[in-house]
Amino acid sequence: MGEGKNLVGVDIGSGSIKVCLIRESRRGLGLVRLGYVPLGPQVIVDGQVMDSGAVVEALGRAFSEAKIRQKECALSVSGQSVIIRKITVPMMTAAELDEQIQWEAEQHIPFDIKDVQVDYQVLRKRPEASQMDLLLVAAKRDRIEDYAQLARSAKLKPIVCDVDSFTVQNLFEYSRGLPADQTVALINIGASFSSLSIIANGVHVFPREIANGGNAITEEIQKQLGIPFEQAEAYKCGGNPNDPSGAGMVPQQVVQIVEAASDSIAAEIQRSIDFYLATSGEAEIARIYVTGGTANLAALARAIERRARVPVEIWSPTEKVTVEAKEVDAQLLLRRSAQLSVALGLSLRKEKEVRTA
Ligand SMILES: Nc1ncnc2c1ncn2[C@@H]1O[C@H](COP(=O)(O)OP(=O)(O)OP(=O)(O)O)[C@@H](O)[C@H]1O
Ligand SMILES: [Mg+2]
Numbered sequence: 001m002g003e004g005k006n007l008v009g010v011d012i013g014s015g016s017i018k019v020c021l022i023r024e025s026r027r028g029l030g031l032v033r034l035g036y037v038p039l040g041p042q043v044i045v046d047g048q049v050m051d052s053g054a055v056v057e058a059l060g061r062a063f064s065e066a067k068i069r070q071k072e073c074a075l076s077v078s079g080q081s082v083i084i085r086k087i088t089v090p091m092m093t094a095a096e097l098d099e100q101i102q103w104e105a106e107q108h109i110p111f112d113i114k115d116v117q118v119d120y121q122v123l124r125k126r127p128e129a130s131q132m133d134l135l136l137v138a139a140k141r142d143r144i145e146d147y148a149q150l151a152r153s154a155k156l157k158p159i160v161c162d163v164d165s166f167t168v169q170n171l172f173e174y175s176r177g178l179p180a181d182q183t184v185a186l187i188n189i190g191a192s193f194s195s196l197s198i199i200a201n202g203v204h205v206f207p208r209e210i211a212n213g214g215n216a217i218t219e220e221i222q223k224q225l226g227i228p229f230e231q232a233e234a235y236k237c238g239g240n241p242n243d244p245s246g247a248g249m250v251p252q253q254v255v256q257i258v259e260a261a262s263d264s265i266a267a268e269i270q271r272s273i274d275f276y277l278a279t280s281g282e283a284e285i286a287r288i289y290v291t292g293g294t295a296n297l298a299a300l301a302r303a304i305e306r307r308a309r310v311p312v313e314i315w316s317p318t319e320k321v322t323v324e325a326k327e328v329d330a331q332l333l334l335r336r337s338a339q340l341s342v343a344l345g346l347s348l349r350k351e352k353e354v355r356t357a
Helices: 052-065 094-108 141-153 164-176 214-225 229-236 252-280 298-308 330-346
Strands: 002-006 008-012 016-025 028-038 072-077 082-090 116-126 131-140 157-163 183-189 194-200 203-210 287-291 312-314 321-323 350-353
Touching: 002 016, 008 052, 008 141, 008 330, 016 052, 016 330, 028 052, 028 330, 052 141, 072 141, 072 164, 072 330, 082 094, 082 203, 094 116, 094 131, 116 141, 116 203, 131 141, 131 157, 131 203, 141 157, 157 164, 157 330, 164 183, 164 194, 164 203, 164 330, 183 252, 194 252, 203 252, 214 229, 214 252, 229 252, 252 298, 287 298, 298 312, 321 330
Parallel strands: 008 072, 028 321, 072 157, 183 287, 287 312
Antiparallel strands: 002 350, 008 016, 016 028, 082 131, 116 131, 183 194, 194 203
16 A cells, blocks of 8 residues: 555554554565664543653654654554544545545535544445445644654654554454454553454444543552552563562452453444444444453453443454564563554555555
8 A cells, every 4th residue: 555665654653652553475474673662651641742852852852762763653642632423425535535534524524624634434435326335534734743743843754644444454354354244343442542443344433432442441450549650550461570480469459440340342333333333324233353452451352342232352463463573572572462462564565655545
């Protein structure tokens, strides 16, 4: 879908920054650089950058620790700054659509059109009805500009800005292909957000951002046990950082809190799935794939499975990745694998994009 070299995929998540550089070959995705820098809990709160200095510093550190010299990169935005709608328009050519899309967006997007960057994807052409279905995407310009500015302050050159849920879908498509005759859901569960994409018969039909993720679980542990965030985070991830013997020290209460908090995330996901089923008239989802840092919690996958009553599979975004440079820290790759879907998805983007729709 593009030409030129692959961009560095830069995921500015609310919990950490992830950067990936790949070399695509017939054998798959060759990872040549990987960087991961955690962010403190007050740096990005609910997707809002509170401490831009810390983000810029972390971006610089991610690039230098990973030994990435290339500056051209791809970023993405997520959360409430993005609105995605499926719309139907009369059949038209790509050139006509490019002209028409702003007007269409004004009808469907509840923001002032001047404040948003609009893009679209053709989902389906229905010549028999002289109509086509589009996915209309509008992202707030100030959010895109804020992220691009952070990157520029870290001496990077942002070339592309994508949306988390699309990025993850793209990687999934690359990795697995889209099932042609089934409806599946793909969910990236991060620290503050979860992005849900429903893919029906090979077409992405329903993306949705859910303002809930692993932080909600950590905060619940923090509140109920009256302990600092870092400690609650360590308990949630299975161990106590101050105790080398690790997992054995996690209080039983933590297990119960994780179960309960996971269930409320699962309930929220289920509400979105139900909404999709009710509005699309479709009967069922065949399978749910989960990824993102919070997908590491087995309790969450179980909770989603219980609510949705369909098989839940933990999808590793690195399943098609081979390590192709000694600079890649294999331990880091293993430990952070679930968190890499956005950065890896972004690293599929090329310097020169070619629109295929
Ligand atoms: N082994 C683990 N067990 C449980 N939770 C984990 C584990 N590893 C990471 N997490 C959780 O995953 C979350 C981070 O995931 P991820 O890196 O996908 O999010 P992010 O991209 O930083 O955030 P967001 O996309 O929401 O802005 C954190 O809440 C973290 O606690
Ligand atoms: Mg994320």
